[in-house]
Amino acid sequence: MTELVVIGAGLxxxxxxxxxxQAGHQVKIIAKxxxxxxxxxGSVDLLGYFPNETVxxxxxxxxxxxxxxxxxxxxxxxxxxxxxxxxxxxxLALARAIGLPYSGANQDGDNLWLPSPVGAARPTFLAPRxxxxxxxxxxxPMLIVGLRGMRDFYPELIAENLGKQGHRARAxxxxxxxxxxRRDITTVQLAYALDDPARREKFASELKKLAQSGERIGLPxxxxxxxxxxxxxxxxxxxxxxxxxxxxxxxxxxxxRLTNALRNHLRELGARVDVNMDVIAFHxxxxxxxxxxxEASGRPLKHRAEKFLLATGGIxxxxxxxxxxxxxxxxxxxLPLVAPRxxxxxxxxxxxxxxGHPIFRAGIPVNREFQPxxxxxxxxxxxxxxxxxxxxHCDPILERALEGIAITTGSAAACxxxxx
Amino acid sequence: MHTASWHSVGMTLDECIxxxxxxxxxxxxxxxxxxxxxxxxxxxxxxxxxxxxxxxxDLAVDYCSACRVCNEVCPSGVKIAxxxxxxxxxxxxxxxxxxxxxxxxxxxxxxxxxxRAPQIANLGFxxxxxxxxxxxILGVARHAxxxxxxxxxxxxxxxxxxxxxxxxxxxxxFHGCSTNYYEPEVGQAAVAVLxxxxxxxxxxxxxxxxxxxxxxxxxxxxxxxxxxxxxxxVPYADRGYPIVGTSVSCVxxxxxxxxxxxxxxxxxxHRLGRALWDLSEWLRDLHEQGKLDTxxxxxxxxxxxxxxxxxxxxxxxxxxxxxxxxxxxxxVREGNAKCCGLAGTYGYKSEKYExxxxxxxDAFRFVRAQGDAARMVxxxxxxxxxxxxxxxQKLARAPIEILAAAYGLYDLDQRRLKAx
Numbered sequence: 001m002t003e004l005v006v007i008g009a010g011l012x013x014x015x016x017x018x019x020x021x022q023a024g025h026q027v028k029i030i031a032k033x034x035x036x037x038x039x040x041x042g043s044v045d046l047l048g049y050f051p052n053e054t055v056x057x058x059x060x061x062x063x064x065x066x067x068x069x070x071x072x073x074x075x076x077x078x079x080x081x082x083x084x085x086x087x088x089x090x091x092l093a094l095a096r097a098i099g100l101p102y103s104g105a106n107q108d109g110d111n112l113w114l115p116s117p118v119g120a121a122r123p124t125f126l127a128p129r130x131x132x133x134x135x136x137x138x139x140x141p142m143l144i145v146g147l148r149g150m151r152d153f154y155p156e157l158i159a160e161n162l163g164k165q166g167h168r169a170r171a172x173x174x175x176x177x178x179x180x181x182r183r184d185i186t187t188v189q190l191a192y193a194l195d196d197p198a199r200r201e202k203f204a205s206e207l208k209k210l211a212q213s214g215e216r217i218g219l220p221x222x223x224x225x226x227x228x229x230x231x232x233x234x235x236x237x238x239x240x241x242x243x244x245x246x247x248x249x250x251x252x253x254x255x256x257r258l259t260n261a262l263r264n265h266l267r268e269l270g271a272r273v274d275v276n277m278d279v280i281a282f283h284x285x286x287x288x289x290x291x292x293x294x295e296a297s298g299r300p301l302k303h304r305a306e307k308f309l310l311a312t313g314g315i316x317x318x319x320x321x322x323x324x325x326x327x328x329x330x331x332x333x334x335l336p337l338v339a340p341r342x343x344x345x346x347x348x349x350x351x352x353x354x355x356g357h358p359i360f361r362a363g364i365p366v367n368r369e370f371q372p373x374x375x376x377x378x379x380x381x382x383x384x385x386x387x388x389x390x391x392x393h394c395d396p397i398l399e400r401a402l403e404g405i406a407i408t409t410g411s412a413a414a415c416x417x418x419x420x
Numbered sequence: 421m422h423t424a425s426w427h428s429v430g431m432t433l434d435e436c437i438x439x440x441x442x443x444x445x446x447x448x449x450x451x452x453x454x455x456x457x458x459x460x461x462x463x464x465x466x467x468x469x470x471x472x473x474x475x476x477x478d479l480a481v482d483y484c485s486a487c488r489v490c491n492e493v494c495p496s497g498v499k500i501a502x503x504x505x506x507x508x509x510x511x512x513x514x515x516x517x518x519x520x521x522x523x524x525x526x527x528x529x530x531x532x533x534x535x536r537a538p539q540i541a542n543l544g545f546x547x548x549x550x551x552x553x554x555x556x557i558l559g560v561a562r563h564a565x566x567x568x569x570x571x572x573x574x575x576x577x578x579x580x581x582x583x584x585x586x587x588x589x590x591x592x593x594f595h596g597c598s599t600n601y602y603e604p605e606v607g608q609a610a611v612a613v614l615x616x617x618x619x620x621x622x623x624x625x626x627x628x629x630x631x632x633x634x635x636x637x638x639x640x641x642x643x644x645x646x647x648x649x650x651x652x653x654v655p656y657a658d659r660g661y662p663i664v665g666t667s668v669s670c671v672x673x674x675x676x677x678x679x680x681x682x683x684x685x686x687x688x689x690h691r692l693g694r695a696l697w698d699l700s701e702w703l704r705d706l707h708e709q710g711k712l713d714t715x716x717x718x719x720x721x722x723x724x725x726x727x728x729x730x731x732x733x734x735x736x737x738x739x740x741x742x743x744x745x746x747x748x749x750x751x752v753r754e755g756n757a758k759c760c761g762l763a764g765t766y767g768y769k770s771e772k773y774e775x776x777x778x779x780x781x782d783a784f785r786f787v788r789a790q791g792d793a794a795r796m797v798x799x800x801x802x803x804x805x806x807x808x809x810x811x812x813q814k815l816a817r818a819p820i821e822i823l824a825a826a827y828g829l830y831d832l833d834q835r836r837l838k839a840x
Binding site (some may be wrong): 032033034035036038039182183184185186188189192250251256267272274275276277278294295296297298299301317318 | 443444445492497672676701737
């Protein structure tokens with residue numbers, strides 16, 4: 001008998017399932033499709049900005065205490081220091097165990113600044129090993145290398161923008177045919193191509209000729225998929241330079257690496273991950289959900305479990321849907337939502353308003369145990385938990401908190417579910 | 421359940437957010453640049469294929485293998501594979517169909533002809549010279565695993581010849597062309613298991629499900645077959661008999677694909693759809709009701725299980741795995757390769773054979789990794805079994821043959837029913 005069904009295979013769902021499986025529970029993930037992690041930069045943003053403020057946060061763990069004062073219902077406020085610390089510690093250990101080590105700036109818990117795909121500085125809390133050398137607090141000059149003919153990566157643009165911000169950076173190109181015989185190729189296919197030792201050796205020897213002594217080399221995030229660690233190590237060893245990846249447009253290779261590693265780990269723990277399962281109905285008796293049903297070719301497929309954990313994402317992820325009349329609903333259980341009352345209140349006039357748009361703060365309100373509640377604060381179901389982007393009272397993209405909220409709430413919700 | 425209509429497939433186009441996750445997972449685009457990937461050939465190109473416009477903007481869609489991995493991973497529910505299938509049909513309608521593809525669409529007739537004198541037919545077609553000629557003249561890949569006609573006679577003739585169990589409980593069996601003419605043993609195993617469980621098996625007149633035609637863009641001919649099957653099978657559905665099939669792809673066509681792609685949707689298609697089961701799915705359901713005889717003999721073997729793309733396209737979970745797991749001693753190992761590559765008639769075509777073998781490499785690697793102790797491999801689709809046998813030199817058996825062996829009814833090595 002499945003104890004816990006997690007709905008959603010983004011970071012929140014994968015972390016929640018892993019946490020529960022590690023605790024010895026029978027876990028299954030079902031998801032409509034793949035998403036979320038394939039759109040991430042692969043780093044862990046914890047908290048970068050407060051709404052309405054354009055100055056970035058330097059120490060997110062300290063800033064969270066302020067958030068708790070101003071927004072007592074924010075997921076971070078519900079979690080508190082101890083649970084956030086525990087979830088992050090757990091994630092770091094997990095990431096190391098699955099061969100994708102992450103690290104933060106320093107012991108003080110400062111945010112890291114890394115270059116974005118257009119050369120802007122982005123604050124993040126934990127970075128995968130291959131992104132660390134791109135830290136903008138460092139002064140060594142950067143050589144940004146692109147592949148001529150590759151779509152979606154423009155080294156001149158990145159170098160120019162970095163230069164405008166006072167960093168020393170220059171751009172260079174290598175021919176695409178060092179890595180591939182194809183002309184039409186995606187970042188994911190390039191990453192798989194570099195898994196081949198012969199190709200990356202050729203690539204490394206040409207790369208070495210470009211770099212001047214003392215320069216660190218920024219490359220698009222294509223440095224191997226399954227053999228990422230070897231690819232990264234060999235490129236550094238052969239060029240003698242520090243190398244860093246800059247995430248590209250989706251689908252994101254660093255995000256896919258993390259998904260693959262987490263899914264493989266879940267499989268080893270005996271947990272199944274099934275995608276292409278769109279939940280269309282549920283059956284509850286009293287306050288307990290007994291099963292959910294997913295759409296299938298013949299007849300709906302029943303998933304019985306003792307507990308259900310929603311990690312379906314927000315409006316972008318598909319956990320929350322809206323229509324043109326201003327209706328807004330939670331897609332699995334029709335849970336009560338916190339949302340603007342009328343459609344006219346969804347958006348502010350300016351697209352890049354630093355206060356963000358009210359509709360993106362819409363979501364499922366939960367109690368301190370991450371169980372969905374109604375307007376009176378009463379728990380809706382006894383055996384349902386929620387985590388990640390589907391939660392109310394936060395705007396993970398605006399706050400630069402997307403992965404942080406996913407990891408910390410996913411971890412905490414799974415722990416609460418495990419205790420019941 | 422999603423309603424099947426032209427409208428619904430077309431409407432999903434608007435759900436595409438161009439995230440390219442489908443391209444990242446497409447097993448064909450990963451190994452050849454002849455196919456630009458599902459997003460480009462599907463939702464992107466579709467915008468230029470106005471209804472009624474005969475000229476397709478993109479002939480590369482012919483390189484889509486119809487494995488449906490794109491549908492599976494899409495976070496937005498876009499029916500990419502169906503969009504591609506319709507685009508192929510549009511090309512065939514405008515330009516006509518190559519003779520080879522016309523033949524491939526008619527495997528029912530080819531089966532019937534070869535079945536008259538299988539030894540002669542096998543000798544005539546499956547000798548190196550004929551295969552070389554077929555490649556040169558027709559473009560049928562010389563080394564592709566095209567099945568041999570069964571020299572033990574067709575399934576239907578065996579069924580008529582041998583005495584049958586009579587019972588109150590009746591099940592209708594859809595065998596499909598491959599079981600009838602190439603692998604009658606699969607049908608015999610199915611009948612043996614069903615009769616062992618106390619069911620009377622009815623094998624009504626039936627036609628090819630039409631999948632080879634759908635895959636080769638011959639929609640009008642496929643529709644004739646679909647309507648003929650409807651006429652032949654719906655009366656049994658109306659009597660309340662379950663209709664089970666051992667070919668996952670036939671069942672998928674009859675209960676969803678044909679209706680969706682051909683835009684044939686009515687009360688009859690719904691009635692047939694509701695009565696149809698994949699045999700493993702039906703046995704799993706029986707087990708969930710506590711009605712499956714689980715008195716299995718020990719089957720001490722390591723058995724790699726390749727989950728075929730057609731089985732995953734059902735979104736029904738892993739029924740064969742669920743049922744085989746009940747067999748004591750059997751060490752079933754689930755692989756996670758996306759596709760065996762052969763994909764219907766795709767890998768039979770000389771210009772696509774190499775692509776199919778490259779796509780299948782992951783599945784072959786998984787099977788080989790289980791070591792020499794694993795003598796056999798299993799998969800729900802006959803196509804996958806032939807390809808795995810071709811790529812790994814191991815024996816391939818259907819899950820129902822494994823089950824029949826576990827009931828003591830079947831010899832897996834000899835591939836025949838045990839006497840008595």
